[in-house]
Amino acid sequence: MDFVSVKKKGKMPKLNNPILIEGLPGIGNVGKLAVEHLIDTIDAKKFAEIYSKDFPPQVFINPDGTVELVKNEFYYWKAEKENQRDLVLLTGDYQGLSSRGQYELVEKILNVCEELDVKELYTLGGYGLGHDISKPKVLCATTHKTLVKEMKKHGAVFKKNEPGGGIVGASGLLLGLGKLRKLKGICFMGETPGYLVDPKSAKAVLKILMSITNIKVDLSALEDKAKEIEQIAQQLKEMESGSGEKSEDLKYIG
């Protein structure tokens, strides 16, 4: 096994002018939530897995008691209408742990993309605000200037010098290394408090993606998850403010 290895399940799919949509774990797990929801809803098919010696040395346990080596997974979906394009979807358990691991993972992903004749990359992630947000906007960055205009039409937001720290991880690196290979790339970053997994932000990201891909996706499952998370967030706040009141009480007493 190489440092990073791609394991294909049978033949590679034959796709027509496909685009990649990537969503790996990250801030608020926005990208991963979005791509996993998309895979489930459109019933995409798995065609390859990626293993890496830079992932943690770990297996997860399935509900039936069997184990699963940590990995990334490639899926594909074939367009059903004239105005749609074939999709390659990537999600997974981890990103690389080290810089080198991140670069080599992304290079293997790009190799698969080139093999499938993917020329456009959409990478999804979260943009951590550190505070609550009622209507998360979706920030965007692209490899080419012409794409900026195009993405604005679909509702993506460009803020000068944001994110100030750039984009760290696979979502950024796919664009950076993809650009060197003459690929087009677009990164969507859903605004998120960043404390908890954030299905609301994932939904905002998917909405733009639906507009671009002309694929209709039922978002109700994400909405349900978002309500759950909001309740948890509310409970955490009450616990905090509860203890806050106590400490104020104590001030009066003490």
Place this chain on the structure above:
Amino acid sequence: MDFVSVKKKGKMPKLNNPILIEGLPGIGNVGKLAVEHLIDTIDAKKFAEIYSKDFPPQVFINPDGTVELVKNEFYYWKAEKENQRDLVLLTGDYQGLSSRGQYELVEKILNVCEELDVKELYTLGGYGLGHDISKPKVLCATTHKTLVKEMKKHGAVFKKNEPGGGIVGASGLLLGLGKLRKLKGICFMGETPGYLVDPKSAKAVLKILMSITNIKVDLSALEDKAKEIEQIAQQLKEMESGSGEKSEDLKYIG
């Protein structure tokens, strides 16, 4: 020397349909205690050592003043009865320090297994509870669904979604990477508080292994060690509760 290298002592043993039993250092040292006890009791023979540049740069000192480079060790044992199978046993001083080191160590172990025609892997470890446990159960996870039923018969426990964090280290990776090579694998995790080395948990793991392998192992030495450890644990608790009383006394005085 490669990053991980196997050093064989003479010819490799010729074994008949052998199974691997692995126990490297980990939580409560459960796996290592179990396999070392097994090796000593059945008088298994060493046939190879593994060195790794990802082990600490360290030698241990033998009682006679000579040094020993840190390593993993392979032993074998030939079945003595009809209903037994030949064993390959693996234990050692360390697991790999880094992710890459873990993956490469496990790949070398699997190479040796394939050379010896091992098709079934039993990996032993601890499952840290963070609290005392009088009768440690033995949790289990396997590579194949059919093995789940089989292992339940021998008393292994499957709890849905446990361990929640999966299995980290060689015990998990042997199953994960072994599955990719079409090997069967079973991981036994003895429940343990996880604070001290835990011969009681190692004993629980060995009992199941005895049932599977039809090998009778005298467990009295492990039981003696378990009593020692329980006394130490008791003393530690008394010291804690002792100081606890003192600090309460001080409250009354101060």
Place this chain on the structure above:
Amino acid sequence: MDFVSVKKKGKMPKLNNPILIEGLPGIGNVGKLAVEHLIDTIDAKKFAEIYSKDFPPQVFINPDGTVELVKNEFYYWKAEKENQRDLVLLTGDYQGLSSRGQYELVEKILNVCEELDVKELYTLGGYGLGHDISKPKVLCATTHKTLVKEMKKHGAVFKKNEPGGGIVGASGLLLGLGKLRKLKGICFMGETPGYLVDPKSAKAVLKILMSITNIKVDLSALEDKAKEIEQIAQQLKEMESGSGEKSEDLKYIG
């Protein structure tokens, strides 16, 4: 892509007896500020980029919304007068993150230098004092004893056993590894408090470099930046001493 790779833009420039001037991020960002100012002012041309798997897995975002993979950049400038020499300039976003990454980055830089027939290396950095300094001196260290005398003539300062910790990073390594390749090297370290980016120290370093290269550079932009930073430093001090007074007040009250 190699661990460190050089990507050339078209043909390599043909230079006449050029010198390298390096300024990568470091203490007070002195070296980077100096070389970037030089590149802008003399209008040097980019001819190559360096990417490394030991840089962070990151893209930065340009003001126009496009992304830029983190990198180092090579520029050149052709002498305009008899008493000047052609320049190769190196700056960038990061140095290598690990020891190995630093060594391999510097080796690639030296490879490019040898390809361009560079025989003299000037490396620029900061010397952190941990306290304010009104007139920063420029410390110096060289690969060869004859260069010590020469550099003193241009105003560089040699203090016995300073910096006591030697020179860490690309500025030191270029000299150390360059010396093994029979290259001459000079490191200029501008004194700096080291808390903030320090254009004043960068200016001091550039003044010596102007004397050596006979290139006149307008330093007013650096001076403006230096004033800005001094104001920020002043504000930070006032905030500190302000809160100091408050806490003293509190002592009187409490």
Place this chain on the structure above:
Amino acid sequence: MDFVSVKKKGKMPKLNNPILIEGLPGIGNVGKLAVEHLIDTIDAKKFAEIYSKDFPPQVFINPDGTVELVKNEFYYWKAEKENQRDLVLLTGDYQGLSSRGQYELVEKILNVCEELDVKELYTLGGYGLGHDISKPKVLCATTHKTLVKEMKKHGAVFKKNEPGGGIVGASGLLLGLGKLRKLKGICFMGETPGYLVDPKSAKAVLKILMSITNIKVDLSALEDKAKEIEQIAQQLKEMESGSGEKSEDLKYIG
């Protein structure tokens, strides 16, 4: 340049049945002090240097203002009397920073040893006690049982199970990896408080080495350094006990 590279100065020396004496930085810098003193006193000649990408990316500055890449250094010395043996001496600025770096450094050292037909390795280090010691003993560990008896004759001490943590770093690894190459090895560990560099402990180690090698070394310079260090240690203690008294005084007052 390889990950670790040996750079020879001209031809390799022709030595007659030589032994290696190694002393790299470590606890109390005992080994490095001892070997450096030996090199200076017997006027050994440098014949090779080792560079490593796992050393810090750093140059040190010589008193004359020139730089020196961090490295390890090989010296040799030819026997002057019948009862002496030729020496290969190794010291340096650093050991490898990572496990892999340590293993690869030691392998390169052993390669040089084999090239010079060295069959016996003496490695020197400190044994940190964590408390003062008036007459430091010299603990010993060896690759072969026969060497234990031999070393006891020269005054080396073997304590069962000490050091309990084995020997970490080049001094241990040279024995561990050397043993795999059928080389004999002896490690001397001078007892030391371990807080400061310890010339007294280095002297104790050298005394045994003098007995073994039949080389007389003037130890007065080490003794002078030892007195200096003892004064510093004394001053540090007085400072501590001074503040200790104060805090006791405060108890009476407060």
